[in-house]
Amino acid sequence: QDPQDAGRCVMVIRSLVPGSSAEQHGGLLPGDQLVSVNQVQMDQLTLSETVNLLKSVPAGTVRLGIRKPLVIKTSSGV
Numbered sequence: 001q002d003p004q005d006a007g008r009c010v011m012v013i014r015s016l017v018p019g020s021s022a023e024q025h026g027g028l029l030p031g032d033q034l035v036s037v038n039q040v041q042m043d044q045l046t047l048s049e050t051v052n053l054l055k056s057v058p059a060g061t062v063r064l065g066i067r068k069p070l071v072i073k074t075s076s077g078v
Helices: 021-025 047-056
Strands: 033-037 064-067
Touching: none
Parallel strands: none
Antiparallel strands: 033 064
């Protein structure tokens, strides 16, 4: 759930299945936000709609839109 909009769902990758294509490819990492699946934008979907979308994806190649977390370095290097 989006903390700024309770009706909006935000899907954040928490972990990858060991040995999966996603893990082997290396493009997805925990903390990445899933923003689209096969060109369907997820920014206005509810959690239920998002789950149904993910369950309905046919086997094979899937195109994912991913937003990487912003990394901000402070002047102290932390």
